[in-house]
Amino acid sequence: MSNTSRRRWPLLLPPLLWQLTFFLLPLLFLFVISFWSVVNFRLEPDMTLKNWDFMLSRSSFWSAYGHTWALALGAAAVTTACSFPAACSLAFTVSERTRKLALMFLVVPFFTSYLVRVYSWQAFLADNGIVNALLSVVGIDGLPMLNSDFGSLVGYVTLALPLVTLVQTMGLAQIDRNLIEAAHNLRAGPVRTLFEVIMPLAKPSLVVGALFAFILAFGDFVAPTYLGGGAPPTLSNLIIDTTKSGQQWPRAAVVAIVMILTLVLTSLAAVRLAYGRRK
Amino acid sequence: MTQALVEIDRVSKRFGDYTAVTETSFSIGQGEFLAIMGSSGCGKTTMLRMLAGLEEPSAGEIRLEGCSQKGLPPWRRELPLVWQSLALFPFLSVLDNVGFGLKMRGVAKAERDRRSLAWLHKLELGEFASRNVMQLSGGQRQRVALARALVTEPKVLLLDEPLSALDAHLSVRMQALLRSLQRELGITFVYVTHSQTEAFSMADRVVIMSRGKVEQIGSPQAIYRHPANRFVAEFIGNVTILRGSVAEAGDQAIRLNTATGGMSVSRGNFAGAHGAQADFYVNADQIAIGDEPRHENHVRARFLSHKFIGNMVTLFLEVPGIDDDLKVILPERTYDCLGVQPGDSVVASWPAAAAHFFGGTA
Amino acid sequence: MMSGNGMLKIGRWFGWAYTGYTFLFILAPIAASLVFSFNADRFPSLPLKGFTTDWYGGTFTDPLVIEAFQRSVMVSIPVALLSTILGFCAAYCDFRFEFRGKSLFGLLMLLPPTIPAVIMGLGMLSYLSRINLAGEVWAVLISHVVIALPFAMAMIRLRLAQMDAALEEASWNLRASPAQTLWHVVLPFCKQSLVAAFLITAAVSFDEFAVAWFVSGLNETVPVRVLVFLQGQVSPVINAIGTAVFTSSILLVAIGMGFSGMGKAKRAAADSPAQPAGGAVTNNGLSL
Structure with a gap:
């Protein structure tokens, strides 16, 4: 109908203007200030490449980049592997009622502060913490877990596991049961069915889940700081340090843009991997 | 015909490359029960939605009491529609559903409730007024949807396959209700359906549509006895279509040569010259079956199969030289007395008055 | 040699046990924080030292914490609205x-939660300080709406997908203008999801710490206060705050679920109509 275009503006404009003004513009502004300079702790409009030059020429930046990449990739792999058996179990071996209840429990962590959970993990992972106390009962001596990459990974998994399990379970539950029965009927055993039928069908949800884990871990600063010990720093740590000490917002903006580019490229690659080869 | 209330004037509707309705014209009279019938995709629902203003015609014009409805949005029209899905508001009580249209016209609550309740009582739903519509049965919801559309006392009511979701028994009861309501209120019903039974049992006139075009408009009787063309004949399905060349033209009947011999067909206003090819049809319920021919047109045929519909039997006969089966409809008692079995050889015969040319009657 | 069925059965039990451990992993930190919030020992370690409510007492008499709570409530309600x-x-x-450009519009609406909070924080800080809003409560409010809007949109969109398209048309057909239809038909239809969206977005705002930390200046919200405690030394106060916030969030969510649960109960009642005498109930009728 011709009059729909007039009717949609009052509804379309408020959210559109809001997100343009307070979401897109701030992100674009980051790009702009990456060319500005800081004079006497004050931001001055400028057109200089020295922030880019300063950050990209330092080996500490690139080691932080590599460290963040490795941690995020590790988090994606570990989270995906850890949640897959549980997702299979929830998707195929329980009633729909139980599955809904379980999915509800998976949502619970979204309502607890991530900070509080990370603080709680400190109590588990500390040298004289709960895990080591339990290990000493079976005669294993104290393992260093806090302030290591292992600590960071525990934090990332805490952050991403509920979401990834949710995505995987929903993906697996959508698989047509007849296909699985057909595989059994054609003499594929449970293990072969898993690898030759279920995994290919579940690929989109597996990849999307892994992507979520990657994105969450890539941007998180809490786990690497309070469970990983903050050294070597991740890119998020770098942004915080650069911003909070010395007011070097333009340099922090450079890091932020590199992070966004990395995430966009990774997401595109993941979406291609998940859906690309269908046709 | 009575005075035209709604005029549909050379209306077309295109959706992108797809043409749903092509240059269609007809008018609907005051107080008429008009059924628009056709199979899915024939344009009948698009026609109805254009009347309600939910689609704007791509070309042509619709007039209500002589006033063009062009550009008038649905919320400024007085053409309430009863949806196939009913489209009752699930968050409102039965009473508030019925009163919705009155509320939008600014009728005060007390008056609104009084009028809505009166309609609910009329349709035997008075006791459910405060219920949620989701708590009602299918037939009850149907009547709520009717009350909601009729409470504003419109001149025309549009109905889009309202009975297709009901079981047969309930559908028959609703048909009787609709018919008596329409008579009593004296308003115009425009009823879209794919069901021949519904259209023929309720409507004063039936519009048969196919691929966006009107194939025939007429009373149920006229359409049943005299289909205008091959499409309508096949759609109604109560005749067998044959073909022949004109051999001899008489005053009452025309003699044709067909693949199974000479046949006489009612002349009507047929004007084909000698030797011209012509299609004609034979009414299935005017054919006699026996061992000997009883009428002037007769063929020897093999009895293939039969099916029962109510107390009538349809027989399918194989006739050498004819592609289609010859269809014969007999009362069940007559069929029983014949004592024929599938596979038997029989003689089918019919008078010239049972055979007609398409479009042959005025 | 074990039969295929036996193997399946064992696999099944293994799966359940594993799932149990997964849930344990997810819930352990939450449970531990609850337990330690009542533990007399300052340091969160085993064995427990005895029961105390001192940490709660200390927390909720701390003027900074009280102020942060007030601020969080003051921010999260307008954010949710x-x-x-x-x-x-x-x-x-x-x-x-x-x-x-509809797909671009969707992207713009839904993308914010996927941008790392640190980057959002930096972007908001530099942008809002240019228009003299950084360091104000307004800055937290604005950023939180950006982050929470997608959650509200997604939930309400899911509900709208369940709406029969004929419902709006029926309303127009009964002479309700598009604006009246929005008010009398679409909003009532979405009511439960609107309430749920309100509660969820309030929870998102109440829980968000990273962007708030960047832009709030001295106006700390509860999670920012927790972050400051975390940067300090070991503090059982975190457990006390965490448990309190968790309990109230769960309560809110339970209320929210109750709303949608009520809808479900109503619909269930509709599936078995009180008056079967009227004839067959159609699925085609109004199975919303």
């Missing part, structure tokens, strides 16, 4: 209208 309204507008536009 605004995000729900804007989220509804966006969801309805996506549902009802076709227009050029």
Whole structure:
């Protein structure tokens, strides 16, 4: 109908203007200030490449980049592997009622502060913490877990596991049961069915889940700081340090843009991997 | 015909490359029960939605009491529609559903409730007024949807396959209700359906549509006895279509040569010259079956199969030289007395008055 | 040699046990924080030292914490209101209208939660300080609406997808203008999801710490205060705050679920009508 275009503006404009003004513009502004300079702790409009030059020429930046990449990739792999058996179990071996209840429990962590959970993990992972106390009962001596990459990974998994399990379970539950029965009927055993039928069908949800884990871990600063010990720093740590000490917002903006580019490229690659080869 | 209330004037509707309705014209009279019938995709629902203003015609014009409805949005029209899905508001009580249209016209609550309740009582739903519509049965919801559309006392009511979701028994009861309501209120019903039974049992006139075009408009009787063309004949399905060349033209009947011999067909206003090819049809319920021919047109045929519909039997006969089966409809008692079995050889015969040319009657 | 069925059975039990451990992993930190919030020992370690409510007492008499709570409530309610309204507008536009750039519009609406909070924080800080809003409560409010709006939009859009398209047409047909239809038909239809969106977005705002930390200046919200405690030394106060916030969030969510649960109960009642005498109940009728 011709009059729909007039009717949609009052509804379309408020959210559109809001997100343009307070979401897109701030992100674009980051790009702009990456060319500005800081004079006497004050931001001055400028057109200089020295922030880019300063950050990209330092080996500490690139080691932080590599460290963040490795941690995020590790988090994606570990989270995906850890949640897959549980997702299979929830998707195929329980009633729909139980599955809904379980999915509800998976949502619970979204309502607890991530900070509080990370603080709680400190109590588990500390040298004289709960895990080591339990290990000493079976005669294993104290393992260093806090302030290591292992600590960071525990934090990332805490952050991403509920979401990834949710995505995987929903993906697996959508698989047509007849296909699985057909595989059994054609003499594929449970293990072969898993690898030759279920995994290919579940690929989109597996990849999307892994992507979520990657994105969450890539941007998180809490786990690497309070469970990983903050050294070597991740890119998020770098942004915080650069911003909070010395007011070097333009340099922090450079890091932020590199992070966004990395995430966009990774997401595109993941979406291609998940859906690309269908046709 | 009575005075035209709604005029549909050379209306077309295109959706992108797809043409749903092509240059269609007809008018609907005051107080008429008009059924628009056709199979899915024939344009009948698009026609109805254009009347309600939910689609704007791509070309042509619709007039209500002589006033063009062009550009008038649905919320400024007085053409309430009863949806196939009913489209009752699930968050409102039965009473508030019925009163919705009155509320939008600014009728005060007390008056609104009084009028809505009166309609609910009329349709035997008075006791459910405060219920949620989701708590009602299918037939009850149907009547709520009717009350909601009729409470504003419109001149025309549009109905889009309202009975297709009901079981047969309930559908028959609703048909009787609709018919008596329409008579009593004296308003115009425009009823879209794919069901021949519904259209023929309720409507004063039936519009048969196919691929966006009107194939025939007429009373149920006229359409049943005299289909205008091959499409309508096949759609109604109560005749067998044959073909022949004109051999001899008489005053009452025309003699044709067909693949199974000479046949006489009612002349009507047929004007084909000698030797011209012509299609004609034979009414299935005017054919006699026996061992000997009883009428002037007769063929020897093999009895293939039969099916029962109510107390009538349809027989399918194989006739050498004819592609289609010859269809014969007999009362069940007559069929029983014949004592024929599938596979038997029989003689089918019919008078010239049972055979007609398409479009042959005025 | 074990039969295939036996193997399946063992696999099944293994799966259940594993799933149990997964849930244990997810819930352990939450449970531990609850337990340690009542533990007399300052340091969160085993064995427990005895029961105390001192940490709660200390926490809720700390003027900084009280102020932070007040601020969080003051921010999260308008955030929830605004995000729900804007989220509804966006969801309805996506549902009802076709227009050029619609997929870009969707992307713009839904993308914020995928941007790392640190980057959002830095962007907001530098942008809002340019228009003299950084360090104000307003800055937290604005950023939180950006982050929470997508959640509201997604929830309301899901509900709209369940709406029979004929419902709006029926309303127009009964002479309700599009604006009246929105008010009398679409909003009532979405009521439960609007309430749920309000509660969820309030929880998102109440829980968000990273962007708030960047832009709030001295106006700390509860999670920012927790972050400051975390940067300090070991503090059982974190457990006390965490447990309190968790309990109230769960309560809110339970209320929210109750709303949608009530809807479900109503629908269940509709599936078994009180008056079967009327004839067959059609699925085609109004199975919303």
